[in-house]
Every structure is written in structure tokens, then in C-alpha cells.
Amino acid sequence: MNWMSRAVAASLTTLTLLSSAAAVAQPKGEVRLLAYEGYADPAWVEEFEKETGIAVKVTYVGGVDEQIAKMKASNGKDYDVVTIDTASLKAYADQKLIAPIDKAKLTSAGNLLPEFRGMANATFDGATYGVPWAWGSLGMVYDKKTFPTAPESWEVLWDPKYKGKVISLDDANNAINFGAIVLGMKDPFHLTDAQFAQVKDKLIALKRNLLTYFAGFDEGTTIWTENDVVLMFSMGELAAINLQKKGFDVGYAIPKEGAVGWLDNLTVSAGTSNPDAAYAWMNFVLQKKIGADMAKKFGYGSTTDAPEGMDYASRLIWADNPEDYTRRQAIWNEVKAAE
Amino acid sequence: MNTSLRRDRQDLLRAGLGHALNLGLPLLFVVIPILSFVVVSFWTLQDGQILLIPTLANYRTFFTDGSYLPVYLQTVGLSLQVTLVNVALSTAIALFIFRRTPRMRFLILMSFMLPLFMSYIIKVYSIRSILGQRGLLNEAMLGLGLIDQPIEALLFSRTAIFIALAVLYLPYAILPMYLALDRIPANYLAASADLGATPIQTLRDVVLPLGRPGIAAGAVFTFILTFGDFVTPQMVGGTQGFTFGRIVFSQFGLALNWPLGSALAVILLATTLLAVALAGLSLRREHVR
Numbered sequence: 001m002n003w004m005s006r007a008v009a010a011s012l013t014t015l016t017l018l019s020s021a022a023a024v025a026q027p028k029g030e031v032r033l034l035a036y037e038g039y040a041d042p043a044w045v046e047e048f049e050k051e052t053g054i055a056v057k058v059t060y061v062g063g064v065d066e067q068i069a070k071m072k073a074s075n076g077k078d079y080d081v082v083t084i085d086t087a088s089l090k091a092y093a094d095q096k097l098i099a100p101i102d103k104a105k106l107t108s109a110g111n112l113l114p115e116f117r118g119m120a121n122a123t124f125d126g127a128t129y130g131v132p133w134a135w136g137s138l139g140m141v142y143d144k145k146t147f148p149t150a151p152e153s154w155e156v157l158w159d160p161k162y163k164g165k166v167i168s169l170d171d172a173n174n175a176i177n178f179g180a181i182v183l184g185m186k187d188p189f190h191l192t193d194a195q196f197a198q199v200k201d202k203l204i205a206l207k208r209n210l211l212t213y214f215a216g217f218d219e220g221t222t223i224w225t226e227n228d229v230v231l232m233f234s235m236g237e238l239a240a241i242n243l244q245k246k247g248f249d250v251g252y253a254i255p256k257e258g259a260v261g262w263l264d265n266l267t268v269s270a271g272t273s274n275p276d277a278a279y280a281w282m283n284f285v286l287q288k289k290i291g292a293d294m295a296k297k298f299g300y301g302s303t304t305d306a307p308e309g310m311d312y313a314s315r316l317i318w319a320d321n322p323e324d325y326t327r328r329q330a331i332w333n334e335v336k337a338a339e
Numbered sequence: 340m341n342t343s344l345r346r347d348r349q350d351l352l353r354a355g356l357g358h359a360l361n362l363g364l365p366l367l368f369v370v371i372p373i374l375s376f377v378v379v380s381f382w383t384l385q386d387g388q389i390l391l392i393p394t395l396a397n398y399r400t401f402f403t404d405g406s407y408l409p410v411y412l413q414t415v416g417l418s419l420q421v422t423l424v425n426v427a428l429s430t431a432i433a434l435f436i437f438r439r440t441p442r443m444r445f446l447i448l449m450s451f452m453l454p455l456f457m458s459y460i461i462k463v464y465s466i467r468s469i470l471g472q473r474g475l476l477n478e479a480m481l482g483l484g485l486i487d488q489p490i491e492a493l494l495f496s497r498t499a500i501f502i503a504l505a506v507l508y509l510p511y512a513i514l515p516m517y518l519a520l521d522r523i524p525a526n527y528l529a530a531s532a533d534l535g536a537t538p539i540q541t542l543r544d545v546v547l548p549l550g551r552p553g554i555a556a557g558a559v560f561t562f563i564l565t566f567g568d569f570v571t572p573q574m575v576g577g578t579q580g581f582t583f584g585r586i587v588f589s590q591f592g593l594a595l596n597w598p599l600g601s602a603l604a605v606i607l608l609a610t611t612l613l614a615v616a617l618a619g620l621s622l623r624r625e626h627v628r
Contacts, residue, residue, distance in 0.1 A: 210577070211495055212495040212578060212580070213573075213578065213580075219574075226471035226472070227473060227494070228472045228473070324387070326594045329589055329592070330404075330594075334405045336406075336581040337405070337409065
């Protein structure tokens, strides 16, 4: 062996070593997420990338409309995993933008809490389209000084004793859901004419007890801090968390009548080019520790780990699309115009 | 001969192009967008779908259905009240500025215009934190011993809407009023004084009549801005904060009732055009006399 062939052999060895090293470091493709804020924490992404070698690319959306527009633009080909709320799930499935869940690949399904394991509201025609992932509710925020124990019933908002100390969410659809739930209607999302009339009267009665309506988390919190408010029909857990952070002694409760809940599901895009990477991400985030971390960081309920104080998932009525948005808005306008 | 003809043609072409731009730009960016919602206002909404079937139903809804007409009339009333108060205030303030030395005038005028450099939302939030139950005003009056417990009705009431709108839109009334006064030649005032008029007489017979265009412009600005405001009343008015602008706004969210929303917007636009026309008419009458 002359020096020449030795050199060739050496360089070949080096090349082999280099290329095998490259094979280890090379990511096994990419998973592209379409998610809401807080659903792809950088810490989880880093851990996932290290663990699996799959690169994560996140696209955040601010709302339902924006999300469906993004999905429709490419028939889902731009994304692998999409988080979709229960109310919109059927529309995505009907338009074939998402694919049924392959339960054999969903190895983390066993981590789900019992109330979420059924996935009933994500199942259409026998196929399951979403895995429950994060949830919250539109519950009651109450002042703990005025109410040492949480009020049992929503009716306390109508109590003249608290006139001018109650605030309520200004949102046509959810206000009508709320009225229907307080009146004990079985399906608050599909009301009859008679039920609409009852809900309208109930909401007008509430209006007379209100200090004001509010829109958005920030506004609710600001009004509470600047005025003498003791009760709120809120936008969610975050309202109470924000007030507690500001030093207000408030509690969050789901009264006996129940409350509207929202539930976001992990789904697989119908246009995914890398389903294995999609399931790898879903299995990763469905670990109990990730759920607990999300609850701690963002105040969302987890489906794998019941956060402290959030023991009421089974009493929530998961949001569904209402029978007629236009009609609900017209009725809500009548409530707001009433004297 | 030939060259002059060509030049004529070139001039004609240039003039034509100029006219096309003069007419075309406003047409493209103002008239067509406005016409587009006039068109939408005649469409039909059926089962949540907008259909291109012409109908008057959206306008009928305004006159017959539930709450639209009463809210409209209430909002017109509120806007007229704010306009009246702001015209009085801005006239007084403009006169006050007008009577200072030229250098002082600019300084005072600028200080009244300063709020225009601030974000609208920040101003509404500030007004709210001043009027709130734990707000500046209540705390101050409590501290001074003027009241025993916070006045609750300051914020989240019709009064609050009225105060907030008047404060927000006052600069828009002061500016045209002041500019109108500023155009009055100084020798008119001197002449009036030389002829033996008292300052009050000069004000009544010289200054105010010459300031009329300013009053009209200020009134129109205030009315239009107040009438179309759909944020302020909602934020400071509490359960009373439902105005016509809010109804228009509400048709474009999840309700997706663009035809009705457009019809209501057309009514809003017609109302503001009427305000402009009335102001113009009042000025013309002055000329004739």
C-alpha cells in the first residue's frame, strides 16, 4: 500500500464517519403546527426536537376565521397538526381538511383523563377526528370577601342585593348560551322560538342588575379593578388569574346550572406529508407533564392532568355551533336596546 | 397651422388626463367603495347566505323591527346634545384665544389641540379611570370630604357618554371656529369700535356673524364624529352604551348580516349628509340676507 492509496483509504474512512454522523444529526423531517398562542411552548419544542430529531415549525393564528382561511388556502397541505375547537371540528371534517385519527398511532391516548377518553364530540359517522387537548370555561368570578364560599347558582347575578356590582360578557352568542343554561335548557345551542323569548327576558332582567357589559379579558379585569364589582359572568379562568395577580381576592366557580366550555382538539391535517411526525408531536404533547406545564403557564385546562381547582370539566357543556348567528345577534341587540 | 393644431390636441389630451385623474381618484377610492355598500344593502340574507336577490327588506327591518329606529333616534338626540354643548364651548374657547396676543394665541391653540396627538383609545381609557367608582374624581372628592361615598353614576351612564364624547370631540370644533375668527380683519373690529360699538355689540354684530362658517363646520364635525362613534359609548356607557354605530358594527361579526349592516350604514351616511346639507343651507341663507 503506497501513501497514495493509504490517503484514499483514510479520506474514505473520514467520509464514511462524517456521513454517518450526519445521518444521526439529520432531522427526520419536520412537523408543521397550526396552533393558538400557548400550544407550542418553546421549551416543549426544544425537548421534542432533541428527543425525536423532528424539526418543529409553528404558525400561530388569532382566531377561528383566520385558521380556516389558512387551511382552505392549501387544502391543509401547509400543516401537519392543527388545533381545532369542538364547535368547528365538524366543518373541517365535512370539508375534508382533516383526516380521521389513526388510533393505533396515538400511543399516548391512555394518558387522557377519563372524561376526555371517549372523544364523543370529535366523532362523526364512526370516525374520530380530534384528540382533546386544552379546555376552559365561561364561568363565574366572585369576590371572596362578599362570598366566603362560592355562590351555588348563577341566579345570584340577578339578586337585587348586588345591583350595580355585576358585570357581564358582551358577546351575542355566549350571552344567549349563558341565559339558556341558567334557565336550565337542555340544548343551549339550538333554541326554539319560545325559548328565545324566555332567554331574552332573562337577559333583559340581568341587564337591569348590571354595572356594565365588557368585551375581552383585559376590559373585564380593568373594570373590576376600577369599580366596586363583586360578580362577573366571565370569559374564562384567565379573568380570575389576572385579577389574583393584581392582588384581588377573587374565586372562580362553575355554578350548579353548568357553563359553556370550550375544548380544543389536536387534529391531523388531511394534507399532511408526514403523518408519523404529526403523531409523534401529538403523542409528545399528550404527556401528563406537558399538560401540567401548560396549565401552569397559560391557565388552560389540560386533558391529561387535572390542574388544581379545575375539577369541573364534567359539568361543562362543550360549545357547539348555534342554530343561527344572525338571529342571536338580533336578539342580543334587542336586549341591549331595552330600557 | 399644423403645429398649432397638434399643440391644441396635446393640450386637450393633457387637460383630459388631468380631469380623468381629478375625477378618477376620488371615484376609485371614495365613491365606488361607498356605492358598493349601497349595493350590498339591497341584497338578501337567507339561511346565513348572502344572495344577490334585490330586496328592500333590510330597510323595512330598520323601520319596523324591534329596536333599530328607537336606538337611531336616541343616538341622533345624543349627538345633537353633544353638538350644541360643543358649539357653545368651542365658541367661548375660540373667542378667548382670539383675544390674546398673536404669540399667545398659537400657544393656547396648540395646547387645546394636543389631545389630537394622543390615541383615541387611550383617551377613552383615561376618561374611564377618571370617572370610575375608584377613579380620580371620586377619590379626590372623598379626600376633600365633599362626599361620603363614591358617586356611582359618574361612569357607566348616559352622563358619562355625554361627557366623554364632548371631551373627545371638542378640539374638532375649536379648530374651525378659531380659524374663522382668525380670518376677520383687525380693522373691522377697530372700525366697529370707532363707530361707538361696545365690545358686546362688536361681538354680536361683527365677530359672531363672520364666525358663522366656523360654527357650522365645528357643529358638522362634532355631529358626524359623535353619531358614528361605536366605541366610546360602549366603553363608558355601561348598559346604556348601545348606540346606532354599535348596531351597524354588530351586523358584521359572527352575525354576518352584511345586507342589513350595509342598509343601516347607508342610513347613517344619509344622516351625516343631511347634517352637512343643513349646515351649508344655513350659511347660504346668511349670504342672501
